[in-house]
Amino acid sequence: MTVRVQEKASTATEQLLSMWLHGKSRQTADYYRRSAKHFLKFVGKPLHLVTLAEVQGFATSLEEQGLAASTQRTMMAAVKSLLSFGVKVEVLPKNVGAPVVLPKAPDTLAERLLSEIEVLTIIDLETHPRNRAILRLLYYGGLRASELCALKWKHLSVRDKGGQVSIFGKGRKTRTVLVPASLWIELMRLRGDAEEEEPVFRSQKKSHDGCGHLTREWVHKIVRAAARRARIPGKVSPHALRHAHASHSLERGAKIHLVQATLGHSSVAVTGRYLHARPEDSSGLYLPT
Numbered sequence: 001m002t003v004r005v006q007e008k009a010s011t012a013t014e015q016l017l018s019m020w021l022h023g024k025s026r027q028t029a030d031y032y033r034r035s036a037k038h039f040l041k042f043v044g045k046p047l048h049l050v051t052l053a054e055v056q057g058f059a060t061s062l063e064e065q066g067l068a069a070s071t072q073r074t075m076m077a078a079v080k081s082l083l084s085f086g087v088k089v090e091v092l093p094k095n096v097g098a099p100v101v102l103p104k105a106p107d108t109l110a111e112r113l114l115s116e117i118e119v120l121t122i123i124d125l126e127t128h129p130r131n132r133a134i135l136r137l138l139y140y141g142g143l144r145a146s147e148l149c150a151l152k153w154k155h156l157s158v159r160d161k162g163g164q165v166s167i168f169g170k171g172r173k174t175r176t177v178l179v180p181a182s183l184w185i186e187l188m189r190l191r192g193d194a195e196e197e198e199p200v201f202r203s204q205k206k207s208h209d210g211c212g213h214l215t216r217e218w219v220h221k222i223v224r225a226a227a228r229r230a231r232i233p234g235k236v237s238p239h240a241l242r243h244a245h246a247s248h249s250l251e252r253g254a255k256i257h258l259v260q261a262t263l264g265h266s267s268v269a270v271t272g273r274y275l276h277a278r279p280e281d282s283s284g285l286y287l288p289t
Helices: 003-021 024-043 052-065 069-088 117-124 129-141 145-151 181-191 216-229 236-250 256-263 268-279
Strands: 156-159 162-168 172-178
Touching: 003 024, 003 069, 003 117, 024 052, 024 069, 024 181, 052 069, 117 129, 117 216, 117 236, 129 145, 129 162, 129 181, 129 216, 129 236, 145 236, 162 181, 172 181, 172 256, 216 236, 236 256, 256 268
Parallel strands: none
Antiparallel strands: 156 162, 162 172
């Protein structure tokens, strides 16, 4: 392949990647782009020349590298999505990735669920007002870290004795969640005289968006530090508090459709995973011991 042809193919691939990633969240776009680049480096040829055997070979290579099944699944899902999109926009002649079956990943949700005592200890031992409000909003609001970071004061409004938060979340969907009065008071104390367009959680350093919003990386650091302070083993992430919200609210009698709406899940089936992760009963308990 001549240099000119190579450059033309590279430009076409970049254009396809840009169209494919358009509208996706920054986090998703970054991960998908890395997965696609990894795949393109493996095949070493333009996408329109890739064969089914090479897609399968890439899947095998991920397994041979010893990557976690969940990582393999996510990377292959990105590759299949790219190939499918290429056909949809008529850049690729056929979807050679369609026959490839995604690897099954074990459901480890039950292993990652925090107990109510653990969550309350994480919150109670946090003395920094802003960080405490972050922990409480992640838990009581069920927010993703990216959703929390994007909040501006205009997204918060008073509601009865507490308040409500409008969230622009995954899939470009907006949902509104209610927060208890005690958390609303904490948030209002943080606000001071901040304007409507200012970030709820401001970074002391210049953030990537130029608006002063706290970054996801800092939220992860805040949660990990709070978990260490509470002597909870393992890496505790902001998403662990969202998981805990789902599990604990269901255990306390919240309707599954309400939890689905609060968390912004795409279906009840996704929310239902939390019921299976912490069952109330099991047939083995009925056997003689």
